[in-house]
Amino acid sequence: MCGIIGILGKTDVAPLIVEGLKRLEYRGYDSAGVATVKDGRIDRRRAPGKLSALEGVLKERPLKGAIGIGHTRWATHGAANETNAHPHATRRLALVHNGIIENFAELRRELKEKGYAFESETDTEVCAQLITYYLETENLPPKDAFGKALARIRGAFALAVVFLGEDDLMIGARRGSPLALGRGDGEMFLGSDSYALAPFTNRVTYLEEGDWAVVTRSAFQIYDAAGRPVARPETLSSAADAMVDKDGHRHFMAKEIHQQPEVIAHTLSRYLDPASETVRLPDGSFDFAKLDRLTISACGTAYYAGLVAKYWFETWARLPVEIDIASELRYRAVPYAPGGGALFVSQSGETADTLAALREARRNGQKIAAVVNVLESSIAREADVMFPMAAGPEIGVASTKAFTCQLAALAAVAIAAGRARGVLDETEERRLVRALLGTPRLVAEALKSADRIEKIAEEIARAQDVLYIGRGVSFPLALEGALKLKEISYIHAEGYAAGELKHGPIALIDDAVPVIVIAPSDALYEKTVSNMYEVMARGGRALLISDRKGIAQAGDKVWRAIEAPEVEPMLAPIVYAAPIQLLAYYTATTKGTDVDQPRNLAKSVTVE
Numbered sequence: 001m002c003g004i005i006g007i008l009g010k011t012d013v014a015p016l017i018v019e020g021l022k023r024l025e026y027r028g029y030d031s032a033g034v035a036t037v038k039d040g041r042i043d044r045r046r047a048p049g050k051l052s053a054l055e056g057v058l059k060e061r062p063l064k065g066a067i068g069i070g071h072t073r074w075a076t077h078g079a080a081n082e083t084n085a086h087p088h089a090t091r092r093l094a095l096v097h098n099g100i101i102e103n104f105a106e107l108r109r110e111l112k113e114k115g116y117a118f119e120s121e122t123d124t125e126v127c128a129q130l131i132t133y134y135l136e137t138e139n140l141p142p143k144d145a146f147g148k149a150l151a152r153i154r155g156a157f158a159l160a161v162v163f164l165g166e167d168d169l170m171i172g173a174r175r176g177s178p179l180a181l182g183r184g185d186g187e188m189f190l191g192s193d194s195y196a197l198a199p200f201t202n203r204v205t206y207l208e209e210g211d212w213a214v215v216t217r218s219a220f221q222i223y224d225a226a227g228r229p230v231a232r233p234e235t236l237s238s239a240a241d242a243m244v245d246k247d248g249h250r251h252f253m254a255k256e257i258h259q260q261p262e263v264i265a266h267t268l269s270r271y272l273d274p275a276s277e278t279v280r281l282p283d284g285s286f287d288f289a290k291l292d293r294l295t296i297s298a299c300g301t302a303y304y305a306g307l308v309a310k311y312w313f314e315t316w317a318r319l320p321v322e323i324d325i326a327s328e329l330r331y332r333a334v335p336y337a338p339g340g341g342a343l344f345v346s347q348s349g350e351t352a353d354t355l356a357a358l359r360e361a362r363r364n365g366q367k368i369a370a371v372v373n374v375l376e377s378s379i380a381r382e383a384d385v386m387f388p389m390a391a392g393p394e395i396g397v398a399s400t401k402a403f404t405c406q407l408a409a410l411a412a413v414a415i416a417a418g419r420a421r422g423v424l425d426e427t428e429e430r431r432l433v434r435a436l437l438g439t440p441r442l443v444a445e446a447l448k449s450a451d452r453i454e455k456i457a458e459e460i461a462r463a464q465d466v467l468y469i470g471r472g473v474s475f476p477l478a479l480e481g482a483l484k485l486k487e488i489s490y491i492h493a494e495g496y497a498a499g500e501l502k503h504g505p506i507a508l509i510d511d512a513v514p515v516i517v518i519a520p521s522d523a524l525y526e527k528t529v530s531n532m533y534e535v536m537a538r539g540g541r542a543l544l545i546s547d548r549k550g551i552a553q554a555g556d557k558v559w560r561a562i563e564a565p566e567v568e569p570m571l572a573p574i575v576y577a578a579p580i581q582l583l584a585y586y587t588a589t590t591k592g593t594d595v596d597q598p599r600n601l602a603k604s605v606t607v608e
C-alpha cells in the first residue's frame with residue numbers, strides 16, 4: 001500500500017507531485033506529504049487525512065524546488081498523524097517508502113544505541129536513519145550509503161530518497177513493492193505505477209525485483225540486487241489513455257458499476273470468437289487435457305471470483321480445483337503435485353499475499369497462470385501465462401467491474417478447459433459461448449433496476465446487520481455482496497451458503513436483520529427459497545434477488561424483491577453482481593459514507 005512518487009523536474013515540482021499523488025491515492029489516503037530540495041536544503045509539508053488536506057497546507061505554505069518526493073499513506077506502523085506521515089527526513093535526506101520493513105525494531109534499537117533519535121513510530125524512519133548513519137559515520141557518497149543500507153533492510157518495500165545538497169540526484173529501490181521509472185525531456189520520474197507517471201511521460205522502465213536506481217535529470221543507472229549495473233527495457237505505457245473523470249456519476253464506483261456491460265464485452269472479445277462461437281486462449285496456456293488439478297488463489301473480491309470459477313472448472317471441465325485465500329495458501333504445506341497448474345486472480349496484480357502465494361506455487365513446480373487487470377503489474381509479469389481482463393483502471397476502492405471482468409475471463413478459460421478435456425462437446429461449447437456473449441446485454445438490463453434498488457437501500461441503511469445467502473455459484477456472490485456492503489457502508493454483513501444457515505447463523509435472525517437471498521431460477525432455486533422461508537418463519541425480512549419466474553414462484557410474503565434478467569444459470573454471478581453492487585452503493589450513499597475511499601482501506605494491498 002502507500003503510493004510514492006519522485007520528480008527531477010525543470011520548475012517547482014510540488015504541484016506535479018500532488019498531481020501524481022492524486023493518481024496514487026487509491027493506494028492509501030491516511031496522510032500525505034511532499035519534500036523538495038531547493039538550493040541544497042530539504043523542506044517538507046505533510047498533513048494527516050486525504051490529499052486535499054495536504055493541498056490546503058501547500059496553498060498556505062508553498063514548497064519551492066525542482067526536485068522532490070511525495071507520498072500517500074496507508075498506515076501500517078503508527079497512527080495516521082502528521083509525525084508519522086512521509087516523507088521522513090533526517091539531517092541528510094528525505095525518504096518515502098511503500099511497504100514494510102520487517103527488521104525495523106532491531107535496526108531502530110541499534111541506531112538508537114548509536115545516538116540516532118527517532119521522531120515517528122514508523123518502520124520507515126529506520127531506512128532514513130540507516131542511510132544517514134552510513135553517510136555520516138563512513139562518509140560514504142549517497143549511492144554507496146544507500147546500497148549499504150539496502151543490504152541491511154529486510155521486508156517488502158519501494159523507496160525513493162533525495163539528499164541534502166544534491167539538486168540533481170534521487171535514488172529509488174524496489175523489493176517486493178512496485179516502482180517504475182519515467183523518462184522525460186531533461187526530466188526524470190519515479191512512481192509506484194505508470195498511472196502516476198502518465199501526466200508526465202509514457203516512457204516507462206519497470207524496476208525488477210531487487211533492483212535499485214540512481215537517477216539524475218539526464219540519465220539513470222539501474223543496479224540489480226547484487227549491485228551489478230543492469231539494463232531494463234523501456235516500454236511505452238498506455239496508462240496515459242486512462243480516463244480519470246467520473247463521467248457524470250457522483251462516484252467512481254457508480255461509473256465503474258455502469259461501465260460493466262462495455263468492459264465485460266471488451267474482456268470477452270479477448271477470448272471468444274463470435275463467428276465460430278468458440279473460445280481461444282492465449283498461447284502457452286495450460287495443457288488442460290493433461291492437468292490433474294488446478295490450484296486457484298486470490299484475496300478478497302478476486303478470491304470470490306476464483307470461488308465461482310471453481311464451480312465452473314468442476315462442472316464444465318471435471319477438473320479438480322483446490323482454492324484458498326492467498327494469505328492462507330502461502331503458508332500452508334500444500335502437497336502440490338508435480339506438473340500441476342496454479343491460477344492467481346488479481347485486479348491490481350500487486351497484492352502482496354497473492355504474489356507470495358504465486359511464488360510459493362512456482363517454487364513447488366507449478367505452472368503459473370494469472371487473471372490480471374493491470375498488465376504491467378508484478379503478477380502479470382511473473383506468470384507463465386496471462387489471462388488478461390480489460391476492465392480499464394478501477395479507481396473506486398471497492399472492486400466492481402474488475403470482479404465481473406475476472407468472472408468473464410475465468411468463464412472463458414473454464415469453457416476452453418472443458419473442451420480440451422472432452423467434457424464439453426462442440427454444441428455445448430457453442431451454447432455456453434453464446435450465453436457468455438449475451439452477458440453484457442443482461443448486465444445492462446440488470447442495471448436498469450437502479451432506481452428501485454436505491455429505494456430498497458434506504459431501508460437497508462437502517463440495519464445494523466445484514467445476511468446474504470446463496471447456493472452453488474450464488475454462494476460466492478453472497479460472500480461478495482456482504483463484503484461490498486460492509487466495506488463501503490460500514491454495516492456489519494455476512495455471506496453464507498444458504499444450506500449452512502440452520503447450522504448456526506439462523507440464531508441471528510429477527511426482524512431487524514434483513515436477509516438478502518440470491519436465487520436465480522436454477523436447479524437449486526427451490527432449496528434456497530426453502531431457506532428463505534425458514535428465515536421468514538422466524539420473523540426475518542427477506543429480500544429476494546431472482547428473475548421474474550423466481551420472484552413469482554416465491555409468492556407475495558417476501559419483504560422485497562429485485563428482479564434480474566433470466567440468464568444461463570451457471571453464468572448468473574456475472575449478471576447478479578450488478579444488483580448486489582448497486583445495493584451496497586446506494587446503502588452507502590444513503591448513509592453518506594465515503595464510497596470511493598472507505599475508511600481504513602486501500603485499493604492495492606501491497607503489504608502482508
Ligand code: F6R
Nearest residue numbers: 300301302346347348351398399
Ligand atoms: C474489495 C476489494 C478487495 C480486493 C482484494 C484483492 O472490494 O477490492 O477485496 O479484491 O484486495 O485485490 P486485487 O484484485 O488487486 O489482488
